[in-house]
Structure formats: C-alpha cells, structure tokens
Amino acid sequence: MKDEPKVSILIPTFNRPKFLNKSLMSAVMQSYKNIEIVICDDSTNYESKQVVSKYMKRYKNIRYYFNNGPLGKFGLNNMNRCYKLSKGKYINFLNDDDKFHENKIMKMVECIQGYKNISLVTSHRGIIDKNDKVLRDINATKRIKYVNRPISGREVARTIFSRGNFIGEPTTVLFKKEHINKFGRLWGKQFCALVDIAAWLQLLSKGRFIYLSDTLSYFRIHDKQNTNKSSITRMFSIEWKELNYYAYKIGIINTNEYKQFLIQWKGEHSNIKA
Template sequence: MNPLVSILIPTHNRPEYFELALASALMQTYPNIEIVVGDNSTNNLTEQIVAKHRSHPRGSVIRYYHHSGNIGPIANQQQLLNLANGEYINYLNDDDLFHPRKIEIMMRHILSHTNVVLVTSQRRVIDSKGKRIFVPPIGTFKVLRPVDTVIDGGVLTRDMLQDRTNYIGEPTTALFRRRDLTEPFGVLAGKQVLFAVDMASWFSLMTRGHAIYLVQPLSYLRFHPEQLSQSKYAQKIAEMDYKVFERFAKLRGFA
C-alpha cells in the first residue's frame, strides 16, 4: 500500500492564491494523500473555498482548521505538523503550486533509498499572475546537479552553511519523512529560527540522512510583494537566524 502523504497548507488572508494552491494539491496523481489546512485568516473566505472544493472527487481528504485568532506563520506550520497523520510530509505555501505529479515522483524516489530522508527538485518562479519569471529575483535557483542525484546530507549542509543559501528550497519544494524531523518545524538544536524556518528543519533532517535532488521542476514558487520575505525587516531577522546556524555549525563540526 502507498504510504500516506500529508500536504500541509498554512494560509492567511490569501483566498485567491489559496484556491489555486488547494486545486494543485487535489490534482496530485499520488493516490494516498491528506490535505490539512491551517487558516489564520481574519475572515471566512478561505473556509468558503474549502467548502466549495469538498465536492471535488477527492474533497474528502481535506481537513480544515480555522484558528480563533492569528497564531502566526511559525505556530501555524508547527501545529499543522502535529495534526498530520502522514508518514511523509510536504508543505504547500498558500501562494505556491505543485506540479500534478510532484508527490508521485518524489515518493517513488524516497521509497527506493533507505538512507534518504528528503527529496527536493528544481522549481519554477512565477509572478502574481502565474506567469513564469525567467530571471528569478533571488539567487537560489541554480541547478545543483545535471542529473537526479543522491546528495550526502553532510555535504549539502556544509554547502548551505558556507554559502548562506537554501539550496533545498522553500517548504513547498521538499518532501520529507516525518519521523526523521525530531524537533518542531523551524527549531534547530533547541533554538527557534524566526525567518529561515525551512532551512532550520532541512539542516536538522540532513543530520539523519541524505537528500535526493531531482532536475525536473516539480513546484512553482510565486514571487510577489505581499510575501513575508519581501518585508523590510526580513534581512534583519535573517541575520539573527544565521547566529543560530553558526552555533549549529560549530556543534556539528562544520565551522
């Protein structure tokens, strides 16, 4: 039987983008999924979208939670992970999209390697209208390997630490085995990261195994002005995170 994969969608006041993200999750060709939505919205527009999509042939796989107040993006991600039933996890940011075969392809690869804890891939960047951006405004989109490759977890961690670059990608990009993430999402060696939350968990996972990098683009990162990463405070918070990463590097012998 195909293991259950939990697709976790944290969302906040982006009903138009959320509906597209949810549709891309429902269109997955992998047969055994659940979709868990954590809604921080201040209105019921997202809830209405979920209700509409329950008539989809796979609508019964959606589990929806509307928080009584905005608990913030990190707490939302962490609560979703606690609510998930799946043996494997893939976050889906509410403004991003999945390729229809993303989960199917990634699960085939991770199940064929006992020492792999995470699968990532190339991704495409799209704008607010869904049009592809060919020159990404951020510099993390280089092709890591020319072919599908198993990358040693320590090697990948060292490269990411030294280059200060998230080569694995955003939460949407990577699928991972849940049991190998031993701390809450975004916590690294006991320290909560505030901005590069995904990097913290990728580092944690890489201490327990290797990653597979796939050259086929399997997700779509939407770049738009409303992203938290575009905040004027983002860079300052990111610098605080790197102090946590430097501490981790010393603990693990990477510094």
C-alpha cells in the same frame, strides 16, 4: 506504485484566498492518490474558508481548521499546528501562494522509497509572478550539479553555508515525518525566519538527500509576502548568523570559513546587534 504510504500535504494560510485557490487546486490534482490535505487558517476573515468549503464538498481527504486569527510568530505556529495534525508517513508543506506540478508527490515518493536512508527529497522549483507567469531562475533556484542521486547529508549541509538555501522553500521538499518533532526547531532553538533551513539541517543530520532535476513546484513572488517586511529581514540576518555559529561549533564549517562569514556579515549588517 505498489506501496503508496500516506503523504500529508500541509497548507498554512493567511488572508490569500485567490492564491489559496490555485495552491489547493494543485494539491487535489496530484497523480499520487494516497494523500491527505490539512489546511490551518490564520485568516482574519472567512474568505479562505469559503474557498476551501467548495473543495471539501468534492474531495473527502481535506481537513480544514480555522484559527480565529493569527496564532503568531509570523505564521510559524500555524505551520506547526498543521504539522501536529498530520497523519502521513511523509510530509510536504504547500505555501498558500505556491503551486505543485501534478506529479510532484508521486515522483518524490518513488524517489524516497527507492533508495536507502533518504530523509528528504527536493527538486528544481520554478518562479512565478502573481499572474502565474514563469520567471527566470535566480541564483538560489538554479539547478545544482549533482542531481537524481543520493548525496550525504553533511555534504549538502556544507553547501547550504556556502551557497544559501538551494534546497528550497517548504513547498519544495518532501520528507519523513519521523525525523522532525517540531518544524524549524534545531540545536535546542526554535527558528522563526529561517525555519526552512533549520528544518533541512535537522533532516540532513538524519540521512541522505536527493535533488530531482524536474521542475516539480513553483514559488510565487509578489508584494504581499512576509519576506518583504523589515522585521522579518532583520530576523533573517540574526538567525543566519546563529546558524553559522552552530555549524562552526559542530564542525560543518571550519574556523577560516566561519571567520570569513563574520567579516562579511558585519560588513553587511553593521547596524544589527546580535
């Protein structure tokens, strides 16, 4: 590529040195070279720091920040510290237990540079287990019908509310930094559990979207994820209701769709007050 703007790969981490090693390896092995890697560490020990130190001796584009313990909000504050410290034109988070394909950044930068008014690019993502075994797609990871071409942000936003987060986790998406001041903040509210969906909706309001059919990242499923905690699950449910309400208020979904959502939500979450 003639024009290679800087891309910030942001890795917020917490007490997962073995997975972090694999994630960081996939970042430094990117075929796209104009990158910076920013790691902010919420860990309660120095094991992750030791992992990163080995890489920093060889790779000069890594910046590491130790937080002396968790910054709070289930890792959200750590994500936003990474974001604040980033210097790239484009941003791609990398969860500390996920992995990139070696051509991920290159292909996504080519895409976002090659079309007008693109605010985010995503792709098919594979699922792996704790041993890196590739698992079958689930409904949320199956490829969508319209691939490799721009789609209007509003159309994609509507699809989120009918299908769920098909766009993917933070690892999956490359986006323009200029469109977001604080990750996960939408309609005047800071979301904590559905931080990714809130961010995607913010970006979709700023421009168009492209989904690449290639598998360019891998989402790891294991028993130590935050999503397995009951408090997070409850927050997911409450924030999903809030997102649907705001989507109704600004016309992304219509009255009948919102009523159907409420009926379904109340049936599934009768024990939650929100």
